[in-house]
Amino acid sequence: MNLKLAAGSDPATTDGRDTVLTVTGLGKRYRGGRDNTWALRDCSFTLPAGSVTALVGMNGAGKTTLLSILAGLLTPTAGHLTLPSTGQGGADGARIAFVAQEKPLYRYFSVADMLQVGARLNRVWDQERALRWLRRFDIPLDRACGRLSGGQQAQVNFAIALGSRPSVLLLDEPVSTLDPLARSEVTAELLTEAADTGMTVLLSTHVVGELVGVADHLLLLAKGRLLAAGEIDTLLENHLHYVGPRADVPPGPGQVVWASHTDNQSVFLVRLPETGPVPPVDAPWTTRPVTLEEFVLAQLKKVRTAGEGEA
Amino acid sequence: MNVRVGARRGAPVGDKPGPAAELRSGAHFADLAWLAWRQHRVVITTTVLVVAAVVVAALALATQANDLAARCDQNGCPPDFVDQRKALVTHARRLLLYGLPVLSGIVAVFWGAPLVSREYEQRTHLLVWLQDVSPRRWLVSKVASLGALVVLLYAVYGVATSSLVRGLKAIRETAVGGGDAIELVLQPFSTTFEAAPSLQVAYALFGFALGVAAGAVARRTLVAVAITLVGFAAVRYVIAEYPRVHFLPPLRRTRLLDAPVDTPPGGFSANVIMGGGHLDAAGNEIPTPAACFDDTGAIASECLRQHGVVSAFYDYQPVAREGTFQLIELGIYLVLTAVLAVVAWRRLRSATAF
Structure with a gap:
């Protein structure tokens, strides 16, 4: 595996935080398939330490492939990923925990047995942290995992992942098996855990609405390619809506990401130029900021229309 | 934020693993x-x-x-x-x-x-x-x-x-x-x-x-x-x-035609008999001539001699092996x-x- 430890280097991100994970030119092509397409191609990004990053994409966009490579389950066809060496491979080094979409557990093990698996197979184990999580969500310790509901099985997976005290927590569709109330509670608790311990979180989802107020960074994936990567606030600040009468071009500067037209109205979502403040637009045109959901949908629609596009 | 989570049991919660976190050399x-x-x-x-x-x-x-x-x-x-x-x-x-x-x-x-x-x-x-x-x-x-x-x-x-x-x-x-x-x-x-x-x-x-x-x-x-x-x-x-x-290659026991059959140590049933046949004067294995079988299936020694057969053999795998x-x-x-x-x-x- 091309897992190189960048000894001595201190890669810093734009917002000044240390990076916990750097991915360069990552690509994955599955052998054997009739279509010789790349499940993942040319992915480069960094994860700042302590950040909560949302990995967004439609089904089949390559989210699970990317997470599997980061977790060490798959070998990338191209590129490599770098973890900074914060220790000599000991407990201080970057430790990655991965909660798979399937929320796998041994069916005949009790919940307590599953915690013992986590305790025995990890260099670091925080039993109290794992137990706290299970108590928080009323998971019976003596019940066989096969007799738990899907949501409860997910909670046991979270407890094992948290108990191993990872520096990076990878979550594949973490809340998909939870009911709406549990979703918001789990999300809030995960954010608390992340904030308390400085843990970096990367979670995948295809439901954009769940991200608001959760993630501070975004990785937007479509057809195996990265459409956008970066801090959500910065991404949104760099984009703008122009709303006005029917027109073919926007009234102000910026590269059009997505435009929608009705008989008497045009809406342009543009990416603003890097330099200079945005000049005010003349009436009847108005501007309004872009929400995360609008940004993601516009990017995805653009890809679907163009066949293949770039951010 | 630590207050709410930690308050439940008053356990220490912070940036570093608390006393509850066990650090070991790895799974044994x-x-x-x-x-x-x-x-x-x-x-x-x-x-x-x-x-x-x-x-x-x-x-x-x-x-x-x-x-x-x-x-x-x-x-x-x-x-x-x-x-x-x-x-x-x-x-x-x-x-x-x-x-x-x-x-x-x-x-x-x-x-x-x-x-x-x-x-x-x-x-x-x-x-x-x-x-x-x-x-x-x-x-x-x-x-x-x-x-x-x-x-x-x-x-x-x-x-x-x-x-x-x-x-x-x-x-x-x-x-x-x-x-x-x-x-x-x-x-x-x-x-x-x-x-x-x-x-x-x-x-x-x-x-x-x-x-x-x-x-x-x-x-x-x-x-x-x-x-x-x-x-x-x-x-x-x-x-x-x-x-x-x-x-291993089997052992061979050879006898002149009409000489009595010598049994392997332990008798025939204690060993595995691999096969047998006839040999000419030079000791080469030759196919038993079909003409020498009489109506009952027995073989006439005189006939065999006329066809150049000198001795008979059988191969066996000794039980001692x-x-x-x-x-x-x-x-x-x-x-x-x-x-x-x-x-x-x-x-x-x-x-x-x-």
């Missing part, structure tokens, strides 16, 4: 052995009980056989000897004939085949291989801990079957009886050959490795079980049927086991990146 062999036991304890217990029952039965029959043989002296055997011997041989034959191949098959199908395949099938490889233990270390520890149990279990089983074979041989020595299948059971290079503890262990280890490798390749439990079952039965059958009696052949077969199975273990190990290396 005992930890993975615990996991193996916890995961497979039902099938382990069942197998131990089945093997124990067969061992007890074999030892009981062996004791009976020795007691029965001891009741004979130079004046002969007691009147009920023949009946008792017949019943005992029937039971012993059944135990050896079915027990020897089936019991090692249990390990192949129920221990080996699901070991890796069920992890893939129930997706638990995503859990267990992503803790601080590499998949290869997981495999080696699990196979080693279960394999040690297999060695122990089947060594005991082999000791019991060997002692039953010795008991049957003691009965045969009495030279009283007949009308039962004792010669069939005690055929050389057959059931008695396989009853050795070393071979019983080797068969079971081979089956176990075959199951693990099949599971690592197929990744589906049912497919792995099918491959293991067919593969184990095929290898055991083929090696027993063909190569076993050819491990059983020990050597057992070592050769042991070597073959251990090599097969090692190859399958490497297959499983390599397969698991490619399944994960690090």
Whole structure:
């Protein structure tokens, strides 16, 4: 595996935080398939330490492939990923925990047995942290995992992942098996855990609405390619809506990401130029900021229309 | 933010792992052995009980056989000897004939085949291989801990079957009886050959490795079980049927035509007769002339002489070689086991990146 430890280097991100994970030119092509397409191609990004990053994409966009490579389950066809060496491979080094979409557990093990698996197979184990999580969500310790509901099985997976005290927590569709109330509670608790311990979180989802107020960074994936990567606030600040009468071009500067037209109205979502403040637009045109959901949908629609596009 | 979470038990929560967080050098062999036991304890217990029952039965029959043989002296055997011997041989034959191949098959199908395949099938490889233990270390520890149990279990089983074979041989020595299948059971290079503890262990280890490798390749439990079952039965059958009696070139006994037939040590039935024919003056094997068979199927010596035949021979595999052949077969199975273990190990290396 091309897992190189960048000894001595201190890669810093734009917002000044240390990076916990750097991915360069990552690509994955599955052998054997009739279509010789790349499940993942040319992915480069960094994860700042302590950040909560949302990995967004439609089904089949390559989210699970990317997470599997980061977790060490798959070998990338191209590129490599770098973890900074914060220790000599000991407990201080970057430790990655991965909660798979399937929320796998041994069916005949009790919940307590599953915690013992986590305790025995990890260099670091925080039993109290794992137990706290299970108590928080009323998971019976003596019940066989096969007799738990899907949501409860997910909670046991979270407890094992948290108990191993990872520096990076990878979550594949973490809340998909939870009911709406549990979703918001789990999300809030995960954010608390992340904030308390400085843990970096990367979670995948295809439901954009769940991200608001959760993630501070975004990785937007479509057809195996990265459409956008970066801090959500910065991404949104760099984009703008122009709303006005029917027109073919926007009234102000910026590269059009997505435009929608009705008989008497045009809406342009543009990416603003890097330099200079945005000049005010003349009436009847108005501007309004872009929400995360609008940004993601516009990017995805653009890809679907163009066949293949770039951010 | 720590307040709300920590308030529940007043436990210290902060940036660093609290006193509750345990820091260790890593998972020990005992930890993975615990996991193996916890995961497979039902099938382990069942197998131990089945093997124990067969061992007890074999030892009981062996004791009976020795007691029965001891009741004979130079004046002969007691009147009920023949009946008792017949019943005992029937039971012993059944135990050896079915027990020897089936019991090692249990390990192949129920221990080996699901070991890796069920992890893939129930997706638990995503859990267990992503803790601080590499998949290869997981495999080696699990196979080693279960394999040690297999060695122990089947060594005991082999000791019991060997002692039953010795008991049957003691009965045969009495030279009283007949009308039962004792010669069939005690055929050389057959059931008695396989009853050795070393071979019983080797068969079971081979089956176990075959199951693990099949599971690592197929990744589906049912497919792995099918491959293991067919593969184990095929290898055991083929090696027993063909190569076993050819491990070393057979010995040849030659006699001049019309000279009396000399029997091999122990008699014909104690050895394996591989074939026979006729030789010319130079000692070359020549086909028996068809013209020399008379109507009854007998061969006329005079006719043979006219066709240049000087002597007759037969080839046989002496029973004294059983020990050597057992070592050769042991070597073959251990090599097969090692190859399958490497297959499983390599397969698991490619399944994960690090």
